[in-house]
Amino acid sequence: MIEKAHRIHHTQEYYFSKKLKEVALLKAAGREIYNLGIGSPDLLPDVSVLNAIQNAMTDAHAHQYQSYNGLPQFRTAITQFYQRHYGVSLDPATQVLPLMGSKEGLLHIALAFLDVGSKVLIPNPGYPTYDAVVKLVGGQTVYYELNDLWEIDFDALNAMDLSGVKLMFVNYPNMPTGKAASKALFEKLIAFGKSHQILIVNDNPYSFILQEQPLSILEIDGALEVALELNSLSKTFHMSGWRVGMVLGHSAYIDAILKVKSNMDSGMFYGIQMGAIAALNLPDSWFEEQQLIYRQRQALVYEIAEKLNCKINKENSGLFVWAQVSDAVDDVSKFIDYILYNYGVFCTPGCIFGSRGNRYIRLSLCMDCADLRLVLNKLTDFVYPTIEIDTGTYTDLH
Amino acid sequence: MIEKAHRIHHTQEYYFSKKLKEVALLKAAGREIYNLGIGSPDLLPDVSVLNAIQNAMTDAHAHQYQSYNGLPQFRTAITQFYQRHYGVSLDPATQVLPLMGSKEGLLHIALAFLDVGSKVLIPNPGYPTYDAVVKLVGGQTVYYELNDLWEIDFDALNAMDLSGVKLMFVNYPNMPTGKAASKALFEKLIAFGKSHQILIVNDNPYSFILQEQPLSILEIDGALEVALELNSLSKTFHMSGWRVGMVLGHSAYIDAILKVKSNMDSGMFYGIQMGAIAALNLPDSWFEEQQLIYRQRQALVYEIAEKLNCKINKENSGLFVWAQVSDAVDDVSKFIDYILYNYGVFCTPGCIFGSRGNRYIRLSLCMDCADLRLVLNKLTDFVYPTIEIDTGTYTDLH
Numbered sequence: 001m002i003e004k005a006h007r008i009h010h011t012q013e014y015y016f017s018k019k020l021k022e023v024a025l026l027k028a029a030g031r032e033i034y035n036l037g038i039g040s041p042d043l044l045p046d047v048s049v050l051n052a053i054q055n056a057m058t059d060a061h062a063h064q065y066q067s068y069n070g071l072p073q074f075r076t077a078i079t080q081f082y083q084r085h086y087g088v089s090l091d092p093a094t095q096v097l098p099l100m101g102s103k104e105g106l107l108h109i110a111l112a113f114l115d116v117g118s119k120v121l122i123p124n125p126g127y128p129t130y131d132a133v134v135k136l137v138g139g140q141t142v143y144y145e146l147n148d149l150w151e152i153d154f155d156a157l158n159a160m161d162l163s164g165v166k167l168m169f170v171n172y173p174n175m176p177t178g179k180a181a182s183k184a185l186f187e188k189l190i191a192f193g194k195s196h197q198i199l200i201v202n203d204n205p206y207s208f209i210l211q212e213q214p215l216s217i218l219e220i221d222g223a224l225e226v227a228l229e230l231n232s233l234s235k236t237f238h239m240s241g242w243r244v245g246m247v248l249g250h251s252a253y254i255d256a257i258l259k260v261k262s263n264m265d266s267g268m269f270y271g272i273q274m275g276a277i278a279a280l281n282l283p284d285s286w287f288e289e290q291q292l293i294y295r296q297r298q299a300l301v302y303e304i305a306e307k308l309n310c311k312i313n314k315e316n317s318g319l320f321v322w323a324q325v326s327d328a329v330d331d332v333s334k335f336i337d338y339i340l341y342n343y344g345v346f347c348t349p350g351c352i353f354g355s356r357g358n359r360y361i362r363l364s365l366c367m368d369c370a371d372l373r374l375v376l377n378k379l380t381d382f383v384y385p386t387i388e389i390d391t392g393t394y395t396d397l398h
Numbered sequence: 399m400i401e402k403a404h405r406i407h408h409t410q411e412y413y414f415s416k417k418l419k420e421v422a423l424l425k426a427a428g429r430e431i432y433n434l435g436i437g438s439p440d441l442l443p444d445v446s447v448l449n450a451i452q453n454a455m456t457d458a459h460a461h462q463y464q465s466y467n468g469l470p471q472f473r474t475a476i477t478q479f480y481q482r483h484y485g486v487s488l489d490p491a492t493q494v495l496p497l498m499g500s501k502e503g504l505l506h507i508a509l510a511f512l513d514v515g516s517k518v519l520i521p522n523p524g525y526p527t528y529d530a531v532v533k534l535v536g537g538q539t540v541y542y543e544l545n546d547l548w549e550i551d552f553d554a555l556n557a558m559d560l561s562g563v564k565l566m567f568v569n570y571p572n573m574p575t576g577k578a579a580s581k582a583l584f585e586k587l588i589a590f591g592k593s594h595q596i597l598i599v600n601d602n603p604y605s606f607i608l609q610e611q612p613l614s615i616l617e618i619d620g621a622l623e624v625a626l627e628l629n630s631l632s633k634t635f636h637m638s639g640w641r642v643g644m645v646l647g648h649s650a651y652i653d654a655i656l657k658v659k660s661n662m663d664s665g666m667f668y669g670i671q672m673g674a675i676a677a678l679n680l681p682d683s684w685f686e687e688q689q690l691i692y693r694q695r696q697a698l699v700y701e702i703a704e705k706l707n708c709k710i711n712k713e714n715s716g717l718f719v720w721a722q723v724s725d726a727v728d729d730v731s732k733f734i735d736y737i738l739y740n741y742g743v744f745c746t747p748g749c750i751f752g753s754r755g756n757r758y759i760r761l762s763l764c765m766d767c768a769d770l771r772l773v774l775n776k777l778t779d780f781v782y783p784t785i786e787i788d789t790g791t792y793t794d795l796h
Contacts, residue, residue, distance in 0.1 A: 132661040263530040
């Protein structure tokens with residue numbers, strides 16, 4: 001057998017990939033599992049989106065290779081969306097690149113800007129893929145800890161050794177904590193990027209979920225010089241399976257990313273682009289309806305978190321509730337397994353987002369109110385024992 | 399501005415990305431251009447494929463994240479396809495991984511198996527993306543020249559310094575030359591891979607185009623130990639824009655690729671998987687109909703090549719005609735531009751596939767017979783002058 005590359009000796013199979021197999025095995029064994037672990041929006045895209053892809057199937061050239069940078073009308077729909085919702089003006093010809101999900105954009109950006117050994121600032125807690133992608137391309141991860149409000153501590157950041165740092169991943173509204181950025185925080189970030197010549201990449205897929213006023217880092221004066229923004233239709237339009245995202249910023253940066261992308265894939269499926277255009281053009285009323293649904297769910301998930309004796313901050317937003325476990329819990333992974341095996345409810349342990357998440361669990365809003373009420377019901381008499389857990393006949397599924 | 403990575407100083411924007419912009423500008427300027435340059439199948443997918451994606455839009459979970467390794471029924475459809483058409487038995491659970499086009503698989507494989515400095519054998523002539531992808535991940539390209547029959551010269555290969563060579567890209571049926579492999583050639587390749595512990599990656603998207611008996615490298619005894627195969631629905635089913643491909647081979651290799659892939663994207667859009675299943679299940683009659691169409695086109699493209707005073711080998715197959723220019727042509731790039739600017743016909747210069755393609759042009763079969771006859775007509779009195787070309791008012795478009 002031929003050996004794998006050293007780079008993937010570091011890389012664990014993405015956590016959800018493994019944990020969801022375990023949950024699937026439990027289901028296959030006949031257990032009813034309520035999965036609050038993954039943020040895969042269960043709501044449906046608007047019917048206009050479905051009509052758009054279905055109708056597109058008979059268009060000329062619908063099945064042929066598409067342009068690497070997408071249909072002009074798709075790029076225009078993106079820049080109009082940015083104008084309407086964030087007040088940001090961008091050139092559809094040069095300052096936006098459609099992506100097959102913002103997740104793939106992380107790798108493109110890493111390949112476009114990092115050399116072997118380049119350092120990258122990554123939030124703790126944060127999305128595990130940032131670290132995985134940096135390591136895949138031979139870069140070096142430098143974690144920065146978010147403070148107790150889950151904001152960036154610029155004093156601590158400036159006190160760090162920043163030599164060799166090329167790039168900084170930022171993610172506001174933040175996953176997993178639900179913290180939103182203020183304009184002042186983005187302003188400080190842009191100033192920080194300029195003074196240290198660090199490319200700031202804001203991963204922004206959550207700004208329409210329970211957010212009164214969506215914010216983009218590109219709203220800040222001079223942001224184009226040192227910042228890129230990733231965005232996605234996954235959460236905003238309940239289209240996670242469609243794989244539609246985008247990167248926005250200075251044309252020189254977009255060009256560099258296009259150089260990578262054009263060497264590794266082709267343009268996005270025409271029908272998906274047409275569906276995405278329909279989504280981007282949805283009226284304000286559509287966003288308001290989704291907010292209403294998520295607001296109701298959030299209230300129930302707060303109750304669930306409280307049943308689990310967790311502390312929560314009700315000022316945060318996003319697609320998840322970030323809940324601090326009680327001091328009585330000594331091992332959060334065991335706590336997670338206890339809930340999974342005894343109550344059939346799966347939550348994500350905060351530790352997978354970094355050490356700052358060690359005392360937290362993440363609960364998703366991607367479940368309808370009826371099911372959330374069932375979960376609440378199951379947990380009515382929830383007690384967490386301080387003794388060793390017996391996972392019984394399920395130990396073989398670990 | 400923040401500097402790009404050194405790795406993309408090597409990487410040119412993919413040739414077609416730039417050249418097609420030039421062709422698009424000519425079209426925008428009102429010129430009628432017949433594009434024989436790109437292999438984007440113009441024929442339509444079967445109606446069962448369109449029905450499948452349209453119907454899938456209302457299925458439960460159609461719009462949510464999909465599993466990293468695809469729907470079980472999709473993987474089964476792939477392995478059944480391999481059984482039926484190649485006589486190769488594979489385990490759908492572990493020996494196949496769906497890809498968003500086989501092109502993205504090249505990068506996944508490079509990231510999974512190459513370390514910085516690892517050497518990779520790449521065919522000359524060959525698909526330019528092999529080189530680009532190896533350089534993107536910090537690998538080192540070592541070209542091997544195909545012989546005059548466009549086969550692999552094992553004597554020359556064994557005489558090379560093979561230290562540090564980890565991987566070899568092979569592409570039969572070959573693009574751009576149209577040469578098909580014999581079983582004997584694949585046997586020698588597997589033996590070569592085993593004796594030097596080199597992972598052989600056969601890129602196999604063309605085996606159903608003008609091929610009497612499709613061949614897979616996985617048909618060879620012991621192939622799984624040292625070989626992977628990439629395949630694609632793009633050419634076989636006229637679905638290039640859909641971005642559906644796959645990699646097949648030993649579960650340990652597939653696992654390593656999945657580790658990379660699960661860190662950079664998510665599973666394929668459900669509707670696309672459903673359409674792909676419908677395509678893979680098409681009966682033999684469907685393949686025969688497509689062959690008939692391509693056979694008619696091929697005859698006309700042979701005539702076009704002869705009008706351009708090129709030499710061709712009518713025993714080769716695939717989606718292109720590979721044509722050697724006459725000795726009267728001193729600069730093939732100028733020859734290409736002469737045909738483009740004076741006759742409105744675009745062909746691909748062979749040099750972009752490597753030095754062994756310097757005296758060749760590549761003509762695509764992705765044009766219907768009516769248009770091919772128009773091209774033939776335009777070229778009725780084709781003469782190539784031995785003087786300097788005047789591209790007239792179009793020089794600004796270069």
